[in-house]
Amino acid sequence: MARDIETIGIAALFGPPSLARERTDARIMAAASGIGFMAARDFPGDDWLTPQKRARLLEIFSLPEAEKQKLLRWNFDRTKKNVYRGWFPLQPTAASYKEGIDMGPDRAHARTTSSDDPLCEPTPLPAEQALPGWRAATASYYLAMEAVGNALMRSVARGLDLPETIFDADFEGGISTLRLIRYPLRDANSGIDTSGPEFSVIHKGETRSIIGREHADSGFVTLLAQDGVEGLQAKNLAGEWIDVPPADGTLAVNFGQLLERWTGGRVRATRHRVIAPKTARYSIPFFYEPRVDAEIASLPLGGAAPFEPFLYGDYLWEAATNFVEMSGIKHLREPRRAKAS
Numbered sequence: 001m002a003r004d005i006e007t008i009g010i011a012a013l014f015g016p017p018s019l020a021r022e023r024t025d026a027r028i029m030a031a032a033s034g035i036g037f038m039a040a041r042d043f044p045g046d047d048w049l050t051p052q053k054r055a056r057l058l059e060i061f062s063l064p065e066a067e068k069q070k071l072l073r074w075n076f077d078r079t080k081k082n083v084y085r086g087w088f089p090l091q092p093t094a095a096s097y098k099e100g101i102d103m104g105p106d107r108a109h110a111r112t113t114s115s116d117d118p119l120c121e122p123t124p125l126p127a128e129q130a131l132p133g134w135r136a137a138t139a140s141y142y143l144a145m146e147a148v149g150n151a152l153m154r155s156v157a158r159g160l161d162l163p164e165t166i167f168d169a170d171f172e173g174g175i176s177t178l179r180l181i182r183y184p185l186r187d188a189n190s191g192i193d194t195s196g197p198e199f200s201v202i203h204k205g206e207t208r209s210i211i212g213r214e215h216a217d218s219g220f221v222t223l224l225a226q227d228g229v230e231g232l233q234a235k236n237l238a239g240e241w242i243d244v245p246p247a248d249g250t251l252a253v254n255f256g257q258l259l260e261r262w263t264g265g266r267v268r269a270t271r272h273r274v275i276a277p278k279t280a281r282y283s284i285p286f287f288y289e290p291r292v293d294a295e296i297a298s299l300p301l302g303g304a305a306p307f308e309p310f311l312y313g314d315y316l317w318e319a320a321t322n323f324v325e326m327s328g329i330k331h332l333r334e335p336r337r338a339k340a341s
Contacts (some may be wrong), residue, residue, distance in 0.1 A: 001316050004035050005235045005244060005252075009042040013151040028152065029159030032255050036270030037234045039250040040223070043151070045144025049225055056137045058227075060101060061182050062266030063126060071101060071124045075328040083332050085123040088325035090184070095199055096324050097211045100181035107135075107178060108142040110176070118333050119175055119292045119313050124187050142178050142286070143258055145223050148251065150177065152221055156259070160266060160301060169311075170294035176287060183211045183231070183274065183281040201241075203275055212274030217256040217287065218319035224252040225284040232283075234272045241273070256287075258315065264304025293336070311336050 008027050012020040031038035047053060060068075071087035074080045090099045103123045105111065111120075128135060153171060154164040186209060196271070200209050211231070226232060226246035233241045244252050260269040274281070290296075292313035298306040314335045321330040 005037050005039060005234065006031055007039040007041060007247070007250060010040050010148075010151065010155075011042040013155050014044060014147075025155045025159045025194065025243055028155050031253075032156060032159070032259075032267045034268065035234065035236055036255045036260075036268035037272070038253045039245070039247065040148065040152075040253050041250045043148055045141075045147065046249060048141050048144055049209070049251065051228065051248065053137075053325055054225060054227060054282075054284065057141055057180060057284060059089075059131055059134055061099075061282075063130060067130055068099075073329075074332075075326070080116075080124075082121055082124050083113055083329050084118045084320075084326075085121055087124070091324060094324045095213050097186050097209075098181050098183045098325075100179055103138060103142070103178045103180075105142070105173075105175060108139045108146070111173075115292075117292055117313060118329075118335075119316065138178065141284075142176075145286035146174075146176060146179065146288070149221060149224055149286070151251070153288070155234050156221075156263075156267065160263060160299070160323055162301075164301065166299070167290075170290040170296075171288075173291045174289050174294075175313075175316075176289045179283075179285050179287070181283040181285070183276070183283070185276065185280055186211070198276040201275060209260065209276040210273060211276045211281075214271050214273040215323075216269040216271045217254060218258060218316065219287045219289045220255060220259045220262075221288045222254050223286040223288065224254070225286075226252060227239065227282040227284075229277045229279060229281045231274045231277045231281050232272065233275060234270050244272070248319060257319070258290075258296070258312070261307065262299060264299070266301065266304070292316075 008145060012018060012024045054103050068087055071082055073086040073088060074083040076089055085102050085104050088102050106122045118122060125135060153167050157164045157166050200207050228246050230243060230246055232244040234244055236242050255267050257269040259267045290312045295309050295313040296312055297309040317333050320326050
């Protein structure tokens with residue numbers, strides 16, 4: 001069943017109009033409207049997908065706990081001001097057993113906004129002397145993934161027979177998130193019963209823990225660099241769970257619920273989960289997202305049901321605060337609401 005997830009070379013997306021680009025667009029749209037998942041290879045910045053460069057980004061997990069705690073979000077440390085960006089620690093009783101950091105566009109772009117919107121807050125970062133060169137590495141990676149997101153955004157527009165720039169204005173000044181995640185092995189003596197269906201599944205004849213619960217990403221598109229360790233699974237059109245191969249040199253690409261809604265269901269947001277491998281697993285997702293104040297309105301697509309316009313920030317906050325690592329913060333942001341169209 002691995003054939004359900006196609007690997008697509010996307011180099012042509014970064015060049016001028018050509019037959020090769022048209023064919024690539026068609027393959028991407030077939031994946032987006034089918035299983036909603038694909039793997040991408042051959043793009044500027046794909047050298048970041050080597051084990052050595054991935055390890056550079058993941059050095060933050062080697063920091064002492066005291067240094068990580070300086071980066072905690074408000075819901076884990078009430079002395080902190082950051083509520084959306086920053087560090088989330090392991091939560092031993094949660095099915096989603098992981099730790100990591102969420103970083104925003106300030107990693108790569110100088111922004112002087114004085115917005116009081118928590119979705120636009122700066123990212124707390126480790127001191128340069130704690131991880132020399134790490135800040136520059138994450139900025140470079142952010143820019144590389146942003147370029148891939150831009151290329152896929154225009155490819156989707158062309159695949160829908162829309163002007164390729166139809167989404168551009170909504171993504172100028174976007175709030176894309178770079179997340180670094182570590183899934184450690186859960187201690188068998190932790191006292192948590194992981195035998196129930198919420199925590200475990202049978203995979204290839206073995207009982208495996210679920211360390212990332214079933215969900216569909218809320219945004220436009222997610223670009224995931226895996227670490228060569230299996231664990232990511234997607235639900236195919238038949239409702240079966242299939243492995244997403246963690247191949248070096250590729251990004252796992254899944255299309256999000258925002259894009260599904262925006263396109264009237266022409267693009268499919270695929271549900272996926274993470275099951276525990278036999279060793280610790282690391283993951284580097286990049287969530288490609290519009291501006292916080294982008295008004296999401298119906299596209300000129302024949303047969304698509306119209307919907308009431310909404311602001312991306314309002315939509316994102318409602319979706320993000322349902323995840324366990326964002327729990328307890330929903331009340332900290334009021335909806336801004338879209339203007340009447």
